[in-house]
Amino acid sequence: MRRIRPALCRALIVAAVASPVAAAQRGAVQSVQEILIALERGWNDAFYKRDVKFIENLLADEFIATYDDGTRGDKQKELALVASFNQQVESAVQDNFIVKVYRDTAVVWFTLNIVGIKQGQRSPLTLQYTDVWVFRDGRWQCVSSQSTRVLQR
Secondary structure, eight states, X not given: OTTHHHHHHHHHHHHHHHHHHHHHHHHHSOOHHHHHHHHHHHHHHHHHHTOHXXXXXXXXXXXXXXXXXXXXXXXXHHHHHHHHOOOOXXXXXXXXXXXXXXXXXXEEEEEEEEEEEETTEXXXXXXXXXXXXXXXXXXXXXXXXXXXXXXXX
8 A cells, every 4th residue: 555655646746747737738729710810910921021932822722812992813813913012011010800710611800001101101001801711631721802991081
């Protein structure tokens, strides 16, 4: 009986130490909402850095965008817009994220506030986005994006 108690004590000590570590590791796991927001932020940053490869990996082959002027584009057009981007942007901040997950599909709504230089003057622009993501092959891919320009008052 005496040999069991020290072994039991060691087991309890290991369990007591391991439990907070396991809990901390579980806390480090990102939620689907956090992952999608990080992907949206990465897409935004990559656009202004003209990082075509990063965005190419985010977009599904069947990707369709509806732009704020009402025109549509596919994956190739979106990548061409990234590659040719040459406007001066002071800031491009995303906020007001709403993320809804429906099994392997998610919809992300957010606001993008851009301040750029147009004809030598600061020019603000606000866009509302709705992006649809699908989880396939172990990763999230965007299949649709729509932006709407918010008129400044």
